[in-house]
Amino acid sequence: MRLTVLLTAVAVTVATTGAATPIVRVDARAFQPGEVMSVTIDSADPAEAPRVTAFGRHAPVFNVPPTTWRALVGIDLDVKPGAYDVTIETGPAEKRVRSVHPVTIIRKVFQTRRLTVAEAYVNPPPEVQARIEAEAARLAELFGAESASRLWTGAFVRPVPDPANSAFGSRSILNGQPRSPHGGTDFLSEAGTPVHAPNGGRVVLVGDLYYTGNTVVIDHGQGLVSLFAHLSAVNVQEGQDVTTGALIGLVGATGRVTGPHLHWTVRLGNARVDPLSLVAIARDGPTIGVATRPPQGPRPRAAATQ
Ligand SMILES: [Zn+2]
Secondary structure (H helix, E strand, O other), rough: OOOOOOOOOOOOOOOOOOOOOOOOOEEEOOOOOEEEEEEEEEEOOOOOOEEEEEEEEEEOOEEOOOOOOEEEOOOOOOOOOEEEEEEEOOOHHHHHHHEEEEEEEEEOOEEEEEOOOOOHHOOOOOHHHHHHHHHHHHHHHHHHOOOOOOOOOOOOOOOOOOOOOOOOOOOOOOEEEEOOOOOOOOOOOOOOOEOOOOOOOEEEEEEEOOOOEEEEEEEEEEEEEEEEEEEEOOOOOHHHHOOOOEEEOOEOOOOOOOOEEEEEEEEOOOOEOOOHHHHHHHHHOOOOOOOOOOOOOOOOOOOOOO
8 A cells, every 4th residue: 555654753852951952853654643653862861761741641662772762652543633742851850851842733534434234233232232341341451551661673564464445543334323433454354364463562362352253462562552353263372472473363254344354453552543554653773664864864954833
């Protein structure tokens, strides 16, 4: 698929003290709801992990040796277009430097699908209501987990080689009733296609869930969680550690689906983001994934009008 590359990284920092300010850049495939931002900080003090705050919550950082730190920040589907600040605090407590990096989130229009389906898809029978609520609560708990250590390395890879449709973020109207937006990406794979771990992590759930069928949830650490749905077979167990490319199961059509495909959901700091934006941007090395500026290129422009 063709990626829309809109790289508007700016490196403006507004220091509140006279101490050394870090150099900050924020990159994204697009600055839109459902995208992952990569915040890279060249700190004057590499020993001290900076604190990154965006959209009202802290984003965990990891070190890119020797003197760089990075955080991944999810722009949730519900983030309204407008101006936001990424706040970075560096240095020891007694002389902390606070810098503010502005980002502008622009509107994204998600498609609306009108589908006519069996009534049970829209209104599950009352006897499964308790099960649905228990499963939703369990998933919410897993998506909200903030495991401290990063378990992913390198870059994220697609779990299957097949193309994805553009269903991420789409709104469905089932039998005339609007549903919550589609929070994952669907890959158009045949039943039986091997599904591989997109990166390292710990398997935190294996189960047969009402909506998602045979489901595997992988915690990649630092608030980054993947869910794979509708599998026909599962090859991992809860508690198991996996590395990039590990076989986790086979594509199927279990749960509430109309046909075989792989559904991959990613939550980042609980934000609903397109897994393909994670594949495009997340790197743990000196470069990032999307149309990076040459390392020796001209100095970034000041974004005075943001
Ligand atoms: Zn799906």
